[in-house]
Amino acid sequence: MDILFLNWRDTRHPEGGGSEVYVERVAGELVARGHRVTLLCAAHDQGSAEETTASGIRLIRRGGRGTVYAAAALTLLAGRLGTGPLAGRRPDLVVDVCNGVPFLSPLYAGRPTVVLVHHVHREQWPVVLGRGRARFGWWLESALAPRVYRRCRYVAVSAATRDELAGLGVAESRIEVIHNGTPEVIGAPVRKTPYPSLLVLGRLVPHKRVELALRALATLSAELPGLELVVAGQGWWADRLRAEAAALGVADRTRFTGYVSEADKHALLGSAWAVVVPSLKEGWGLTVVEAGARGTPAVAFRGAGGVREAVVDGRTGLLAGDPDDFVAQLRRLLTDGALRRRLGEAARAHAASFTWAAAGAAFARVVEPIGQRVP
Known part of the structure; x- marks a missing residue:
């Protein structure tokens, strides 16, 4: 399968965090299972416009903090017309990673979408954007997104996120909980500090x-x-x-x-x-x-x-x-x-007890039956 992840950032982004680690570790597990995986995310000065990671993920960086969503739509539409970085590589499946602002890929991708949600941002919108813009952000996440993704399967990274999505009207039968793995420990053991x-x-x-x-x-x-x-x-x-x-x-x-x-x-x-x-x-x-x-x-x-x-x-x-x-x-x-x-x-x-191999295998069980039905 050819799988396309849409995420606002990658792990090399200066503001990258746990969400980006999850996406790239799971994507790497899918590559190891024989799938071709591309990650489209925002451009930044710590990485080139296109490259391939050590785990075999193809990275395409387009747009910025607020424009990556439009850049993703334009890149996918261009690919359908046979131009741009996705020309000749139309994905079998899109994994749309919602970090508050949704990519809304079912509106333009022309391919099945699986929605990955780390958490619902109800409490964070006012803290990050202030009251006015927060209302719009919350409408995007709580009202528009569930409607656009109403036929899609969801992956939530915790039972708490699953419950929050259910509160927005997403049927629990469409939500699979797949926890993070634990990153490998590197370096020699270290002593605790002698002070608190x-x-x-x-x-x-x-x-x-x-x-x-x-x-x-x-x-x-x-x-x-x-x-x-x-x-x-x-x-x-x-x-x-x-x-x-x-x-x-x-x-x-x-x-x-x-x-x-x-x-x-x-x-x-x-x-x-x-x-x-x-x-x-x-x-x-x-x-x-x-x-x-x-x-x-x-x-x-x-x-x-x-x-x-x-x-x-x-x-x-x-x-x-x-x-x-x-x-x-x-x-x-x-x-x-x-x-x-x-x-x-x-x-x-x-x-x-949490491994990336287990997370990747669980993710594959969600996406493989969906993507393999695409003619």
């Missing part, structure tokens, strides 16, 4: 709510004089976060690393006492299982979507109900070494 340490890892954008980690740091610093927070990642909200750390008086306890390599990321995940996930919403919580693979438990919010599946509350990490409880759960974990070790070992076993 927390790690936030991910894109620095408003809905990740890193401010809550900074405020927890400020609250707990008097009780734990050696406490340090590492904020690893990049994003347009970084300067605001540095200003917040200074305003809270914890700039000297906060280390902003910017972008980190895979090796450095794993060293940070291994050395931290806990990984902190204050995000408003996650489809799954890839950072949680990455940390778990290193024996590091997580503290997150119970209402943050799929995070409550990535974290087994009280067994592999702790879930909080509100910001005050978030501080309380961090205090509990940082001051109880036996609890921390027990949760860390359970997190390691939990992370090992």
Whole structure:
């Protein structure tokens, strides 16, 4: 089969994250099964217009943050006319990845579509766009998309996302839950820091709510004089976060690393006492299982979507109900070494139960029967 993924970003994009990892790892598994896979995403200065990844995925980069959706439609339509990068390679199946804004590929692709959803963005639209534009974004996601995709199969990365889609009118019988795999651990084992340490890892954008980690740091610093927070990642909200750390008086306890390599990321995940996930919403919580693979438990919010599946509350990490409880759960974990070790070992076993091979095989079971029916 010839399979085309439409996603707003790829893993080399400066703002790429867990969604992009999922797409490329699953796509790589499909390549390994003998399928031809193309990923069409936004252009950026970290990659060329066209290239092939080490796992055999063909990348086509067109458009930008807001124009990649139109660029995808134009590229597919041009391919149907025999021109452009898709000329002579009309896909058997399109995987339309909805990160809030849908590609609406059934309107122009002329091929069956499978819809991949990481999470529903109900709470995030106002945080990212403000009230006016948020209403339009929510209409796109909650009203227009379900209608356009009404005959399509869906893949959700967590049961929480499946339930949210069902709340938008998507029949549960059309939704398959396929969890993330756990990225491989690289590098030698590392010791935990000799002082209490927390790690936030991910894109620095408003809905990740890193401010809550900074405020927890400020609250707990008097009780734990050696406490340090590492904020690893990049994003347009970084300067605001540095200003917040200074305003809270914890700039000297906060280390902003910017972008980190895979090796450095794993060293940070291994050395931290806990990984902190204050995000408003996650489809799954890839950072949680990455940390778990290193024996590091997580503290997150119970209402943050799929995070409550990535974290087994009280067994592999702790879930909080509100910001005050978030501080309380961090205090509990940082001051109880036996609890921390027990949760860390359970997190390691939990992370090992999720593999990309299993995710790829499950994804193939969804797409192969659909794409192979195309004449």
